[in-house]
Amino acid sequence: MANTPYPESYYAASANPVPARPALQDDVETDVCVIGAGYTGLSSALFLLEHGFKVTVLEAAKVGFGASGRNGGQIVNSYSRDIDVIERSVGPQQAQLLGNMAFEGGRIIRERVAKYQIQCDLKDGGVFAALTAKQMGHLESQKRLWERFGHTQLELLDQRRIREVVACEEYVGGMLDMSGGHIHPLNLALGEAAAVESLGGVIYEQSPAVRIERGANPVVHTPQGKVRAKFIIVAGNAYLGNLVPELAAKSMPCGTQVIATEPLGEELARSLLPQDYCVEDCNYLLDYYRLTGDKRLIFGGGVVYGARDPANIEAIIRPKMLKAFPQLKDVKIDYAWTGNFLLTLSRLPQVGRLGDNIYYSQGCSGHGVTYTHLAGKVLAEALRGQAERFDAFADLPHYPFPGGQLLRTPFAAMGAWYYGLRDKLGF
Template identity: 55%
Template sequence: MDYPTSYYAASAVDAPLRPVFEGERAVEVCIVGAGFTGLSAAIELAERGHEVMVLEAAKVGWGASGRNGGQIVNGLNAGLDTIGRRYGRDTASFVATVVQEGGRIIRDRVARYGIACNLKEGNLFTAFTARQMRELEAKQALWRQHGIDNFELLDAAGVRRHVKSESYAGGMLDRTGGHLHPLNLALGEAAALEALGGSIHEESPVVRVEDVAGRPVVRTASGVVRPDVLILAGNAYLGEVVPEIADRVMPFSTQVMATEPLGERGRALLPTDVCVEDVRYVLDYYRLSGDGRMLWGGGTVYGGTDPADIRAKLVPNLERIFPELRGVQIDYAWSGNCAISFSRVPQMGRLGGRTYFAQGYSGHGVVGSHLFGRILGEAVDGDRSRFDVFERVPWIPFPGGRRFAVPYSVLGSWWYGLRDRLGV
């Protein structure tokens, strides 16, 4: 299964053809999904000396890991204040200790394994209204209460030093954020895993997972794997393979497009080369690629379907922020699915004693998947202290179950989008 047409696929580094899994094999750890979660867990385990095999239905990074906005945005979708209200201050304090770890994991692995993925520094949150600025001020104050002080508040003039647009009332800069080429990161991590002795089988979709005498059995289209431990890391693309966790998340698609290379025009619009996202409920996010294209993303389609015309959906937002780019050529436009949980907190848990899973990053998957992959690796290696905290966080079903999850979410998106447009 080839990669979907995208700028990332067109500019991907060379990668070997990885074999289809066939036959029958016993292995210490089997991981389903060669995206960021699976690769992060696999590297963590391989570095600790474990035997690891990864099964991927398509190709490394084929799903959200190779199609996303490529932004290192610290934190989970649910804020520390929300986590504190729902699950207690101790849980919020624990989450505060890990919200920046995903970015550190990425930087460490890029440096350690020499991964070429155009890693750049800086993440800017932008606000259109005074109300949104107050939200950023509250976030800065909250993170400071937890000992995190890396946010710099900016007024409108301060934002214009980074983004040459008159659209914003202010913003907040996180210098520990950043951006990168996500597919090349995934391909580099896959190569790192193989150098550590791990194996990856592409074009090997899992069709069924069974429990036989308390041990997982994984059946693919052409083989059977009998692992000591199984990790499910398919997220939005796991589908109905494991019904016990399918209803816990809902797929949603987000869209990205890439302009032609902009050269000096691009550098003039984003002179400090940070990535940007606004703070609306249905937000826009953008940055410059390694070859100077404007990568622009946004929009949400609940249920995981693609819009009829991605360019028509995104171009007006681009031109609203940067009228200088009116009429610019769009070379690529694509869509992909992420998984959202109702609580907006990622889910981590076990099925039985030997099957682990993590899913539902709710739009914060670049950093969240690397963090949760590490915690999964720690748990399988014998240290479940951090895993247990997240496993204890209760999951909340979508109101009305699967039948009404999409219309409920669409209604909520419409309501919050209206509030954004009205500035209330």
């Protein structure tokens, strides 16, 4: 049987030790079968276990193999489309519910880290950096919007103030969110998996779900076993493939690229980011970066539609890093990797139920670290019969990509080209 290892990344190279987890080779019964051991699946499993459910998790590769173990590691609040956009689409009542949840994911992460003593280099503070006066105006509006929903840990940064938190000459200002922050994303996933197992949950690695037998007692089939459950949670996101065709039609895997430098040393690292905050800019095709626990700079950006792996990731990302920090021109890149996230046409997550007992959440659209932790709680609530918050997400409108799966990549790439041009021209 194929054994899929982690991709070569800084995160895999610096991961905490973990136990060997076997592949499923039997027929088992459980209350809930979770497909996918990323943040959505692990968060769902933890909340369900804490409320007395018997939970089995199936992972096609290894815990955190997908986006959960490869992302930029930034705790960023709200959704990929903000609450004002949601409000215009669905009205004030539903938007109020979603707005009240927009800052919950970060709190859940911190609660998990504290409760289960997860070692993942958690740091507080995230900066949104404006490259133009128009972007700064958007941040001013965003601050007012978020404060409407009770989120008050925000500070606008003028040009002088942003120079105090990031040594980049490009920015005209920004906004600091002290409830944002950053983590070692794979170690967070591994710690959550250990927490699942500490509560009696079972995780099978190298056990891809190849077929779901729907019905009153659904069955998930793997190459060498099967799981009979009362409920199924589908949490495969960009790595789900065509297991559930209804979900594949309304989403598209996209790749993002990340590099990690050699260790910079305390003095150089502190000169770049004196308070050790993470940063993302306000462009549509944004760049993001932060320091690691051992003082490397992780820098990411770029989108490859259709999730192809570029031939030379460093050639794509290093120029972006040097534009922000030309002082790093002689610094070596130790790691370069790519990972897929799942894009929806609305750029809002897709949450719902198939039949009476198959639940899903997918399509974080590049904004998943906090949302996935919230999604796990919302899915667990729904299985316990508390569906108000689940329904607020499930009622969001979603549409298939124009032209179906054949044309979704060129259409999305065309849209990204347009917005990328707007970024360059300062619109």
